[in-house]
Amino acid sequence: MKSFDYLRPETLADAIAAGGAPGAAYLAGGTNLVDLMKTGAAVPDRIVDITRLPGLDRWEWLDDGGLRIGALVRNSDLAHDVDVAQTFPAMAEALLSGASGQLRNAATVGGNLMQATRCPFFADPTSSCNRREAGSGCAAQGLSARAFAVLGASEACIATHPSDFCVALAALGAMVEVAGPDGTRAVALTDFHRLPGAAPQTTTVLKPGELVTAITLPAAAAGFRRHARYLKLRDRTSFAFALVSAAAMLRIEDGIIAEARLAFGGVAAKPWRALDAEAALKGARPDADAFATAAARALEGAAATAGNGFKIPLAARIGARALTLAAAGTPAEMPVLPGSVHLGEPAHA
Amino acid sequence: MPDVTPLPAATPIRMGSNAGQPRTRADGLLKVTGRATYAADNHPAGMAQAVLVTAAIARGRVTAMNVEAARAHPGVVEVYTPANRPELALEPDAKPSFFSKLTETLQDDTVRYEGQPIALVVAETLEAATEAARLLAPQYAAETARVGFDLAPYAPESVGFGFPIEMSKGDIAAGLSEAASTTETVVETPPQYHNAMETHAIVAEWKDGKLYLDTPTQAPGMSAAGFAAWLGLDPADVVIRSPFLGGGFGSKAAVVGAFLLAIQAAKLLDRPVKLALARHQMFGHVFHRGATRQTIKLGMDAEGRLTAIDHHTTAVTAAFEEFIEGASGAARTTYAAPAIRASHDGVRNDVGVPGAMRAPGEASGSAALEIAADVAAEAAGLDPLEFRLRNYAETDPMSGLPYSSKALRECYAEGAREFGWAGRPLAPRQMTDDAGMLVGWGVGTATFPCPMFGAEARATLRADGTAVIETALIDMGQGSWTAMAQIAADSLGLDVEQVEIRGGVSDLPDSGVAGGSGYTATLGLAIDNAGGDTIRQLAEIASSDPDSPLHGTGNTRVVARGGRLYAQDDESRSESYADILARAGRETLSGEGKGARGENDANDHSFQSHGAVFAEVKVDPDLGQVRVTRLVGAFAAGRIINPRMVESQLSGGMIWGISFALHEGAEMDPRTGRILNRDFGEYHVSVNSDAPSVKVLTIPEEDAFVNPLGVKGVGEIGVTGTAGAIANAIWHATGKRVTSYPIRLEELLDL
Numbered sequence A: 001m002k003s004f005d006y007l008r009p010e011t012l013a014d015a016i017a018a019g020g021a022p023g024a025a026y027l028a029g030g031t032n033l034v035d036l037m038k039t040g041a042a043v044p045d046r047i048v049d050i051t052r053l054p055g056l057d058r059w060e061w062l063d064d065g066g067l068r069i070g071a072l073v074r075n076s077d078l079a080h081d082v083d084v085a086q087t088f089p090a091m092a093e094a095l096l097s098g099a100s101g102q103l104r105n106a107a108t109v110g111g112n113l114m115q116a117t118r119c120p121f122f123a124d125p126t127s128s129c130n131r132r133e134a135g136s137g138c139a140a141q142g143l144s145a146r147a148f149a150v151l152g153a154s155e156a157c158i159a160t161h162p163s164d165f166c167v168a169l170a171a172l173g174a175m176v177e178v179a180g181p182d183g184t185r186a187v188a189l190t191d192f193h194r195l196p197g198a199a200p201q202t203t204t205v206l207k208p209g210e211l212v213t214a215i216t217l218p219a220a221a222a223g224f225r226r227h228a229r230y231l232k233l234r235d236r237t238s239f240a241f242a243l244v245s246a247a248a249m250l251r252i253e254d255g256i257i258a259e260a261r262l263a264f265g266g267v268a269a270k271p272w273r274a275l276d277a278e279a280a281l282k283g284a285r286p287d288a289d290a291f292a293t294a295a296a297r298a299l300e301g302a303a304a305t306a307g308n309g310f311k312i313p314l315a316a317r318i319g320a321r322a323l324t325l326a327a328a329g330t331p332a333e334m335p336v337l338p339g340s341v342h343l344g345e346p347a348h349a
Numbered sequence B: 001m002p003d004v005t006p007l008p009a010a011t012p013i014r015m016g017s018n019a020g021q022p023r024t025r026a027d028g029l030l031k032v033t034g035r036a037t038y039a040a041d042n043h044p045a046g047m048a049q050a051v052l053v054t055a056a057i058a059r060g061r062v063t064a065m066n067v068e069a070a071r072a073h074p075g076v077v078e079v080y081t082p083a084n085r086p087e088l089a090l091e092p093d094a095k096p097s098f099f100s101k102l103t104e105t106l107q108d109d110t111v112r113y114e115g116q117p118i119a120l121v122v123a124e125t126l127e128a129a130t131e132a133a134r135l136l137a138p139q140y141a142a143e144t145a146r147v148g149f150d151l152a153p154y155a156p157e158s159v160g161f162g163f164p165i166e167m168s169k170g171d172i173a174a175g176l177s178e179a180a181s182t183t184e185t186v187v188e189t190p191p192q193y194h195n196a197m198e199t200h201a202i203v204a205e206w207k208d209g210k211l212y213l214d215t216p217t218q219a220p221g222m223s224a225a226g227f228a229a230w231l232g233l234d235p236a237d238v239v240i241r242s243p244f245l246g247g248g249f250g251s252k253a254a255v256v257g258a259f260l261l262a263i264q265a266a267k268l269l270d271r272p273v274k275l276a277l278a279r280h281q282m283f284g285h286v287f288h289r290g291a292t293r294q295t296i297k298l299g300m301d302a303e304g305r306l307t308a309i310d311h312h313t314t315a316v317t318a319a320f321e322e323f324i325e326g327a328s329g330a331a332r333t334t335y336a337a338p339a340i341r342a343s344h345d346g347v348r349n350d351v352g353v354p355g356a357m358r359a360p361g362e363a364s365g366s367a368a369l370e371i372a373a374d375v376a377a378e379a380a381g382l383d384p385l386e387f388r389l390r391n392y393a394e395t396d397p398m399s400g401l402p403y404s405s406k407a408l409r410e411c412y413a414e415g416a417r418e419f420g421w422a423g424r425p426l427a428p429r430q431m432t433d434d435a436g437m438l439v440g441w442g443v444g445t446a447t448f449p450c451p452m453f454g455a456e457a458r459a460t461l462r463a464d465g466t467a468v469i470e471t472a473l474i475d476m477g478q479g480s481w482t483a484m485a486q487i488a489a490d491s492l493g494l495d496v497e498q499v500e501i502r503g504g505v506s507d508l509p510d511s512g513v514a515g516g517s518g519y520t521a522t523l524g525l526a527i528d529n530a531g532g533d534t535i536r537q538l539a540e541i542a543s544s545d546p547d548s549p550l551h552g553t554g555n556t557r558v559v560a561r562g563g564r565l566y567a568q569d570d571e572s573r574s575e576s577y578a579d580i581l582a583r584a585g586r587e588t589l590s591g592e593g594k595g596a597r598g599e600n601d602a603n604d605h606s607f608q609s610h611g612a613v614f615a616e617v618k619v620d621p622d623l624g625q626v627r628v629t630r631l632v633g634a635f636a637a638g639r640i641i642n643p644r645m646v647e648s649q650l651s652g653g654m655i656w657g658i659s660f661a662l663h664e665g666a667e668m669d670p671r672t673g674r675i676l677n678r679d680f681g682e683y684h685v686s687v688n689s690d691a692p693s694v695k696v697l698t699i700p701e702e703d704a705f706v707n708p709l710g711v712k713g714v715g716e717i718g719v720t721g722t723a724g725a726i727a728n729a730i731w732h733a734t735g736k737r738v739t740s741y742p743i744r745l746e747e748l749l750d751l
């Protein structure tokens, strides 16, 4: 692979200074970046290893009951913490439905937000890809394939964002803390990733040198703990990206939905929060009709490309199912098969 | 070499107490402690690292490569392209052996498939070689790639490894036209690529006039001969070390061009060279299971008895070389009918040459035929198991020969009992579970032939009464170190602990081919004969020694047990091996043995392993997500040497069947002929959580004819039957007959 400088800053300021240079890339768990370096899709001149930055590898409960998650927290550690999982069960379920145990042990939450699309042409430097190389074209257009976006796509790019975690974060109303040359700022997770438009190469709102330092979950999001699920349809039971997925959360008071959250994965270049559907559910009875209508509304603007039309009704259905299961109550224990519509068998039965 | 006198087939060898024991893996500790050495673990002093550069188009030419930039990269030793291609003794288009395939050694600038070698870079480090490979930045003139089935078919020379493209018996037309009902089923299977954990790797070192290769091979002797032929060497001067393979599955027997290049680089550079393929390079150069489209017409009488089986396969093969997936072979071996035709044609795609992959022919053929059988059962209004019993082949369906043994009826019965098949509703979409999932049950017949290739072994008794077996034994995970030691110990009348196995190197007696599910039978027989030969000689020594208590017994009237020879008719007369050898002044005593099928055996019997696989699936009615909740497989495969290894082979095969049914398949970009999912993340094979409950039953089967050991084979049969059983269970759950593998959830949606 191409030679690169390797820097391992000890302070955030040094990291930002080093990461602002053209051709620099931040390295966290490396499970995505290193793969792309192997295929040649990523050819950084400078690797800025942020894994030794102090204080980013832990989470803290905020005084108001919110949660602040350092960007370097490993996916596994977060998902397996009992308090975290009980307070934000759909987030833990989303994390555990992603990748494999080994990958989750290495992958960081910041890296998960920043991971690249799995569009095969993006990873292959010999294919044209506007996202990898602005203006080079989009090899995916015209291919009959299932993986591509049905919401928010553009002529220039039809790729999806592959994260499960982010779908739950979108529903939870998470904020992303960012530090950069101009100081720190907080961005709503739903504003963090960009739809492709004419410039798919810009995938997030991060500016050069900026890095993610933390993700915060507002205390109010804990109010969904009793009715929260993440469901994921995929081609094998684990170690597979979502074909479509949905995070659903409800606050039910006196048999009426006081507040609903719904977000989709696998359908767009960003985790897709369905605000219209949420609004439609507010004040409704938590029944199958309401869920189906609301979930269908979320897909109203959807448009298929070749080979992925089924994802539109399927997304509506999994949205409705996730809402139904959320209404039935968060399972007392993490499902044996996190994110699966199948119950699974007790381990080592 | 002493004459080999196999025991008369009708009197199977009395096995000692070692065979039949569920011993744990002899190499288990080495493996879990990281001390089992795989090819790429070797780093001889001075070794250089090679990286293969492979084509990123499926068809066309390489028009330019920036060799200067690659050469200039620090640490680069040499860059090989067609311009400075290392010479070979044979043209790359030569085929030194029956199993050889055309391969690429930079002979010209044409590209015939994605992933074809187009250059080799050698450097001091892997990183330098990798970067130089990138700097080569090949330019191409691409031509339109030929992809898919809908191209002009042609009549191939042969199918699989030398089978005729068509075999038939009876009058197919009459069988179909006179049938009470007929069905026609078209099933497609995708290209599947070898993805063993260990990618193909080689460390080549020329030393003292010999070529030493650390490389995984399923057939050390054959590989050594193949390398020697291409390189113009005496086969004895090629030493392959291949103690362990991280999976072979048919991809690691034939010589591939990339390895020849690495070897020649080592020679030209006068230093050892290592080459390990990257994961994406597994998709093209090292064989794959070719795609098939199979059309199966069945005719039945009013009772659901087959009157005709017409099984036609269109197999995708390479544009420049032939390997035809012999899928229609399943029609020759599975069900009885008065008229059977198994025919094939080919279409040429711009893909790497297909080859053997676990259960070649049968896996794809059974995956289709079992769906067709279910379609016919449905048409006949019969329970699928009853349909299979009505069409039970009492003799070989095509040849009419009697089976050497066939306990398939027992497999059906025991499997069905264990699974709880009774009471299965006939119609689909009748069962649901508490969670509202659709539940379905399906069955498939498993069958695989029992070939034997040739193998040799040497057994040596040592002065202390222990023994060593020498043969170029390889273990690719199936447990052959373990099972062979059990056979050896029995043949020598010793405990397993007293038998050392020296293997893994090609300069030992030829261990044959670990393939075709014939390794235990073939090499096991060679080892058994070697042990027997040694004991025979030992008995002769004792019998002719006046000082031995066994004097005068003759070699046929002694029994070897626990390191002693006993007179058969008087067990009070006995002597230890060590004492016999000591008195004879012998440090060692060696015997040799061969394993092969008896010359005329195949004229008298048909040899097949059999099984029945039962599958339960649950399918989400709205979302189509499938889960294989239970698999039960009952198999009859002759004598079982090690039940633990056998169960692992069979259940592993069944999990491969899950993979076939639901997961595996290369996705081709029809516009370019390139594979879209050429990595481990996207080319799906089943994972543990896809296989929650896999139960294996082995049905006792005595076989006096298949070979003197009575051993059939278990390595591949588990794949057969399983994929079809799952497809059938999905139909039973949903009422949807999906006829294209892998079965995707969108095909199960009511939209």
Ligand SMILES: Cc1cc2nc3c(=O)[nH]c(=O)nc-3n(C[C@H](O)[C@H](O)[C@H](O)COP(=O)(O)OP(=O)(O)OC[C@H]3O[C@@H](n4cnc5c(N)ncnc54)[C@H](O)[C@@H]3O)c2cc1C
Pocket: A025, A026, A027, A028, A029, A030, A031, A032, A033, A034, A035, A050, A071, A072, A097, A098, A099, A100, A103, A106, A107, A108, A109, A110, A111, A112, A113, A114, A115, A116, A162, A163, A164, A165, A210, A211, A212, A213, A239, A240, A241, A242, B680, B681
């Ligand atoms: C085979 C496979 C299967 C997978 N399956 C799933 C799945 O099913 N669901 C799922 O959600 N994910 C899946 N993943 C993705 C996995 O979750 C990501 O690879 C992982 O989260 C990335 O984290 P990392 O720390 O390794 O990131 P890295 O690889 O280190 O970095 C990824 C990117 O993020 C940037 N980056 C990292 N940290 C920061 C930061 N703090 N600030 C700014 N930029 C940063 C890097 O520069 C790089 O561009 C899978 C990955 C693989 C390889």
Ligand code: SF4
Pocket: A117, A119, A120, A121, A122, A128, A129, A130, A131, A132, A137, A138, A139, A140, A141, A156, A157, A158, A159, A200
């Ligand atoms: S869909 Fe997007 S990521 Fe894929 S090739 Fe097109 S531009 Fe690149």
